[in-house]
Amino acid sequence: MIRRVLAVTVLAAATLATVPSAAQAAPRCPAGYECNTQYFSDAARTNLVGVKTEFCDGEVSTWGRLSGYISWSSSPCRD
Template sequence: MRRRVVSVSAATVLVAGALVGAAAPAQAAACRRGWECVTTYYDDSAHTNVVGGKVEFCEGGSNSWGTRTGYIEFDQYQC
């Protein structure tokens, strides 16, 4: 009986750890005032295909499209 409880507890910890590890995509750095920032989202770590993007404009507005993933490239340009 005790062995089964330990096995179930270990399995629960492994599943919980997997869920927490995959909970949120990576976040791009915050865009600083006076800069225009472009975040590009890719479908894999090799940056094979662009699947989404976000532009934060100098005056404060932003525009985004597509899918956000954990595979990003973040560029910034001074206004």
């Protein structure tokens, strides 16, 4: 019985470990900020595959593939 519980626990942990962090959505861009989301194909974030930029005026610019591992940043808009 203990071996079965241990085997199920190990399998569950391995399954969760293989889910990329990109499965999480990028944070919403708050009002009054410009936000940039970069998408990478690898966990080390060395191969950039796409970008989404949300500008202060509400315009959104994208290119490439918008899935994978993310790097997100924001900066306040200037008046």
